[in-house]
Amino acid sequence: MTLDPGSAAIIQLAWARHLGLDDEAFGTSLASGERVVRADEAVRTVEFIRLFGSSALVGPQWLIDAAAGIPDDEMAQHVTLLTLTRSHGGHGLGAAALFFADDLPLRQPSEELTVSHGNPEAIELEGLCPPDDVNEVGLSELENRYTIVHEVDGRRVPVACGAYAEWEGLLAHLGVLVDPEWRRRGLGSLAASIAAHEALAAGLTIQWRAEVSNTGAVALARQLGLTAGGIHTSVQLG
DSSP, rough: OOOOOHHHHHHHHHHHTTTOOOOOOOHHHHHHHHEEEETTTOEEEEEEEEEETTTEEEHHHHHHHHEEEEHHHTTHHHHHHHHGGGGOOOOOEEEEEEEEESSOOOOOOOOOOOEEEEEEHHHHHHSOHOOOOOHOGGGGGGOEEEEEEEEEETEEEEEEEEEEEETTEEEHHHHEEEEEEEEOOSSSHHHHHHHHHHHHTTEEEEEEEEEOOOHHHHHHHHTOOOEEEEEEEEOOOO
């Protein structure tokens, strides 16, 4: 599905505010063809983003100077930021593809489902999943949770959770976690769809962040009908 131009503007506004830029920064970047930069000597996380053809870089002045001649395509690669920050103890937080939606087709489950809005089920689900998956999704930071629960031997077992956090008051930052034993059954896309439709009903635009190396997360974004909008690369300074 394609994004409404107004939705793209809302996404750019949310990211401009997140990065401490002027509200119109991304529109200015697109018109001028130049990268938006913000020098901040106090930041501990350097961030570069490409968003709908615009780009921005936030970090100390020495980094902005070092990056001045490097094209956006190279800056979007995680290795570039790592190389630029190595002498300052930079260690990688990764590169993530960004996907968005302002409308999505409704997915109907093939059977009747129980969906819990409670925290205990989401916490129990985290205990059933590998730590890397738990850390990447960060359910604890996504306050609106919709956990699909199955009856197994008379016991209610959480199998998948779709969740979102309101982000900069404009976007719904979406995350999905599925018990490894219940994967490849369509539960991840179903849980994501439930959370996404709740967020859309609340008037928010959907944002999905997938590590570029996480082929499953990227595939799920496309399966849901989300639109690719950019890439976000970040490095923590030592």
